[in-house]
Each structure stands twice: as C-alpha cells, then as structure tokens.
Amino acid sequence: MDKSGPAGVSSIADMSLAAEELAAQRTALWGRVLALLMIAVLITIVTPWPGPLFYYPLLVVFVLLGFGALLAERARIPWLRYVFVTADFALLTFTLLYPNPLIPYDFPPQFTLRFGSFIYFFVLLAGLAYVYRPMLVLWGGVSAALSWTIGIAWLVNLPGAVVQAPTGQNREELMEAISSPYFVDLGVRLQEAIVLLITAGLLALAVSRARAIALRQASLASEKTNLSRYFPRKTVELLATKTNPLSEPREHMAAVLFADLVSFTGWAENRPARETIGVLREVHALLAETVFRHDGTLDKFIGDGLMATFGTPEASDRDAVNALAAAVEMADVFRNWKQSRAGSDAGQLELAIGVHYGPIVLGDIGSDRRMEFAVLGDTVNVASRLEQANREIGCRLIVSVALVEAAMAENPDDTKAALARLKKHGPLSLRGRSATTDVLMLQ
Template sequence: MVEARTIDGMRQLKEREGQDGIESNKYLYEALEQNKHEGVMLAVRARTFSLAIISVFLIYRIPNWSVLYYQALIVGFLLIGWAQVKMGRVERSRVELFLIFLDLLLMTIVLVVPNPWDPRPWSVAMQFKSGNFPYFYILLAGAALAYSWRTLLPVAAFTTALWLAAYFWAIYQPSDIADLSEKVKLALAGYPNVLEIVDPNYIPLEPRIQEVLIFCIVAGLLGLNSWRSRRLLVRQADVARERANLSRHFPPNIVDNLAESDQPLGAVRAQSVAVLFADIVGFTKMAEAETPERIVEVLRQFHSRMEACVFDNHGTLDKFLGDGLMATFGTPETTEADAENALRCAAAMHQEMKSWNELRVKGGAAPIRLSVGIHYGTAVLGDIGSERRLEYAVLGDVVNVASRLEALTRELNAKVVVSGDLIEAAGGAVIARELQYTENGSQSIRGRGETVKTWINPMVSVPA
C-alpha cells in the first residue's frame, strides 16, 4: 500500500501553530536556523566593513585626540554585532533582543550626545536636530536582513522609545552657546516660525514625532514582507515534502500531474490495473552466507535498480517487500498502455539484473535470480487506515493472483509468469511474441477456486 496524503492535503496546507509550525518540520527548522545564521553573519560583516571605512574617514575628518570618542563607539558597535552572531537563533531570544536594544541605544548616544573631548562650542540641541536620525534606518535594514519579522517590531518600539526619551533629555540640557540664542531671537524678532528652525538651543517636538512615525511605518512594511516571505517558504517546504513523499511511489511525470490535479488521490474507486510482484529467488539462503551489512547493501542496490525500472515504465511503486516489491500500472489514473507497460517493466527488470549480475560475477559475488509475476484485473483503490495514519491501498483478487503467479516461477522454471488477462489487455499474441512469452495453459492458484490462464517467459539459464 502506498503511503501518501491526498492531493487536497497538498493544495490546502493546514494552518500552522506556534512559529508557523516550524517545530513540526526539523528539516525546515534547520534550514531556517542556517538561513538565520547566514543572515546575521552577512549583516555583521557588512557592518564591520562599513565601520572600518567610517573609522578611517573619522581620522581624516577629525585629526585630533577627540576622534577617540567615536573610535570607542565604533568598537562598541563591533562587539555588539559579533555578540549577535553568537546569540542568534530562530526562536525568540531575550538575549538577542537585549543586544538589539544596546545597538539602538549606542546609536542614540552617537546621534544625541556631543563629543565630550571636542573643544569647540556646541550644544545638545544642535547635535540632536542635525538631521542624523536616518542612520537608524541602517540598523533597521540590518535587522531586516538578519532577523525574522517578529524582531522588527521591537526594533521599531525600541527606536521610538529611545528617540523620544533622548528628546526629553536633550531639552533640559545646558548649552555652551546659550547666549547665541538671545542674539538669534533679537535678529529674528517677528519671525517665530523661522526662529524655531534656526535657534541653536531649541528642539521642536513635531519633527521628532514625524521621524519615529515614518520609521515605524517602514519597519512595519519590512516586517510584513518578511512575514510573507517566511510564510511562502514554509508553504514551499510543505509542498516540496509532499512531492518528495509522492516521488517515492510515483514516477516524476505522474507526480507532476498529481500535484496539478484537483481530484483527491484517496477517493475510493474500482478500476482496471496491472499488478506486478518481483522477488529475489533464494534470498534466505543467500542471506545466511553474508554479513548483515552486506545483505542490506545488496537490498539497497536491488531496490534502487528495480525502482528505476518501474518508474521508467510509468508504474507506481506500491511498496518494498524485504527482498521484493509490489508495483502497479494504472494507478492513480488508467491508460491504454498499462498492461504493456507492466510487461515491458518485467523485461527491463531482467535486463537490469543481467547487467548487475555481470558486475557481481566480476567482483566475485554470486549472480542473483529474479522472479516476476503479473496479473491484470479490477482492483479497489483508496485511502485506508486511521485519521492519524492513512495509506493508499490497492486491494482485490488481482493483487492475490499476481503474488501467486510470482510464486509459480519456481515450479515452472520461468523468469516471468503472467496471466492471460494481462497478455490480452497488452495486445495479445503480438506483444507476447515480441517479448518472448509462450502460452502455458491454466494453472491452479492457491486460495482461489478458478484456474488462471498463464503465459511464461522461460529461464534461459538457471544460476547455480
């Protein structure tokens, strides 16, 4: 039975809980974890490169000892950045939020507090309203690159709180150029609007509110885009996982058709299918002479080669059966070539076994004999199981007969035993002659009252 979900489950992705359901998919979580680390590393490296350039420029711009104030702040930005690399992870992290807060606090200090080692007269008000707020957008861009959409909300909140707190702190700070304000007031008497702009010791509140308001809007838009991208990533990961599950059972072309279909895979129905069973003859005896590791390796190679033959002939891999497998032709949708595809798959399997056995003999290993049984008839298809675990099942007499025909290969010394119904559905005597099948009369099937007309592809040589 093919373990697969319905196509409706693929198209109608379930709503996620917690952090978009990341915990339920460890592979997605690991991908996001790696993406988060790479994003933080990229942001910190860009920051380091930028700060190095700024550091050199400041030495040129301020060729005196007061430049050490800004150099010290640059070191602080570097330390915070590399701490974020160490602490960054997919889940919410208080330490990470604290580091972001320190980042924004340090930026606020740089933009608001005048250089205490600068001998030139200056004021906090002049420093505050000198148009440096856009530097916060650099940190916002870095956060958008390195963090999830949830983290952009605290960035906006921290920036708003710090900038407004800095405003109220700045308006109460004494000024080294207080007398200049009096001179400006006298010169601009009668022009109050102009005075608010040019007074070196006055900080208007409205522009500050406008600055943080626009900053929050931009942060919100970036957060919305990040949320949308993350949601799309989760959906794509789910679809990829569903397609990967289907690809274990169906050939690529059928997987594509199923992914595009609006019809549920698991709708219970009856339809004509060809069922193929393949098995390694004498596997138990062979296993006794090999180590468990070697046996597993042989089975992996066997399954891989047989799976390719099934898919190359438009079949569906129903399941592996230890040293064998069951495949169907005509699922999930029937075609006129299903019976012929099953016959050609059996031929391809034996051709593949011939090539593999040649390699095994060269390597000193014994050749492996493959037996195949195929029947064509009506089967019941649909999902069975519980709500917690569903399996796509192919049920009916056609399955039992195909299994019994495979077992008959030992008695009839044949590579393949197929039913007359299959030969008739595949094109009759024409296809039988092409693929070297001979009629073998009716055979009794264990557990079945009626006999089955059989055709065989005889064994040319039986490996010792």
C-alpha cells in the same frame, strides 16, 4: 529515523525554513552592502569635504556588522543575532547624532537634528524583514527607539540645550527659541520613537505572515518529496493539488508488477543484521529507481520484495508498455548488480518478477485514524502468482500475454523491442485459479 510522518514533515519544514533564513540573511547582507554604497555616494555629494572621511569608516563597520549577523545565522546562535541588531542601531544613532569633526562648520551637536537623518533608521529596520523572524524585527524597533532616546537624552543634557519653547505670547521669543541651533523639540523626537515602534510592529506582523507562508510552502515541499518516493512526478502533482483524489474507489485498467528476492530469508538467516539491511537497501533502491524511470508507482515494499503499479492513480496511454519495459530492465539491472557482487555470497541471490495487466480497483482503505492507498482485484492476485511461478519453471521474469497484447495496442515498436528478449511458455495453472494463464518468460 523515519521523517515521513507529521513530526518528520515538521522537522523537514523547519530545516527548510532554516535554510531559507540563511539564504535570506545573505540577501540582506548584499542588500545592506548595496544600500551603504548608495549612501556613500550620497554622502560624498551632499556632505562638505572632508566631512565624508568621517562617515566612510563607519559605513565599513556597518558592513562588518552585516557579515557578523550572517555568521551568527550560520552558527545558529539566537542571542548573537540580537546583539548584532542592537549594535547596528547603536552605531546608527552615534553616526546620526555625534557631530562630524571634519565638517568645516561650527555647529552645536543639537543642530544635527535639523538634517532629517532619522529616516535612515527605517533603512536598517527594513533590512530585518528579510530573515523571517518577527521577534527580531520587534527587537530592532525597540533597539532603535531606545538608542534614539538615549541619544536625544545626551543632546538634551549638553550645556546650552534648549528643550522647551516659551509659553507666552511673545512671538519673537518663540521664534528665537525654535530657531536656536541648540533647540531640541522633544515632541517631535517622541513622535519619531513612537512611529519607529509602530513601524516595527507592522513589519513584524508582515514578517510573521510571511514566515507562516514559508513554513506552509516548506511543509508542502517536504510532503511532495515524501510522495515522490512512491509515485511518479505526474502522480505527485495530482495528489498535491486535488483534495482527497482517492477517497472514492474506482476501477480501470492497469499493470501490476511483483518482484521478490528468491531464498533471501534463508540467505539472511546467519548474517549480521547490518549486512542484511545493507543488501536489501541496495536492491530496493535499484528496483524502485527502475519503477520510477518508467512512470510507475511504488505501491509498497513487501519484505524483501516490492509491488509496483503502472496506471495508478491515473491511467495513461503507455501503462502496459511502461510495465513491460520496466520488468525487462529490472531483470537486467539486478543481473548487473549480481555480477558486481560476484565475490560475495550476495551474488548468489536471484530475483523473481511477475507482471499482469487487467482491471484493478483503487482507493483509500482504513479508518479516519489511519488511511492507506490500496490497489485491489484479480489482476493483483495474478501478478503475485506469476512472480511465485518463476521458482517453479526456473526463470527470472514472467509476463502475461494480456500485458503483451495491451502493450502492442499502445506502442508496437517499443513492445517488439521487449518481446525480442522473451520466450513463449505454455499456459500456466496458477494457485487459486481454475483457468490457465498464457505467459511469456525471460530466463
């Protein structure tokens, strides 16, 4: 299935975001482990011995819940993520409100509210912000507020609980109620739950914004990946960073290369479609990789051949040299492939290549509904005719003297290395052209 269209880009972006979410879950797990280690040290310091022995197993359970959340993310089971979040905050509520039986002080359960431990809820809530899921953050806030409310309700309903201070003017009675270890200030507890929900909402908004940015970046990355299938890296950067870089047609010098499998249509006539496509994909991959290796642009695949350009959309000082080197290497790469397939009929195929250098016109053509990057001009026509002329004179590669002269001007040493492989040929009369074209060839 083609993933290069808008739906494909969206799918790739979603997959990229899913990978980022899994990586974020791993980060959240290690952050949790580090935070719990620090909390373990803090508990060891501030909690009278042997009180820490009650908390250590609970910290281990928190770590296990973190691993469970990671496994749920890997399994892509949405509801299971919410279960682990709920379990997190339920366990935290139990840890904070249930009296530590190992602490050597006889305090009622309500007295645990005096320790200010509620702030640990924000540690867990902050950990949810890693995973790019605003709804999970909101659910965390709701779970935390609900768990805390249930825990407070339990404390309020214990024997001896004091939940309301006297409303009279007796200051001593008021102070006595507030200072009672059984006192539960419901107003403060309500504020805590509301602040927790507000914080969760703000975090969810921030996570939603981060998720949108991550999706946008993933889409851009997938689009650049698609572009890299056709253009060299420097061209991809140009297309990705400039708005409508090809909207205005322009003309400059460039090299154009055509390559085509000779008699492929007849070869494929009586062969299974799977074999035909397999061979074509192998050859296209080899040729395209050669183009990219020499900073060329894959303009299009044309049936069993291709068109490539060197110097589009931006010209460089090595376009002719790159085109010449790519053409010679392409002929060698294909011959090596033929030798590897010597035991099959595919080894009988031949490749014809033609390259020319000259002025080209490039820009977007089409309509607002369907645009296409196009390279036009006489240089394109000449390169195509040179590729076809291989069949007439019995060779594998034909390059124009204009290309060789331009390459010599760019880099004489690299050009001489390629010329050592080529032979001169008399002027060619190309179909549709009145003037002859001086060429060199590789047999």
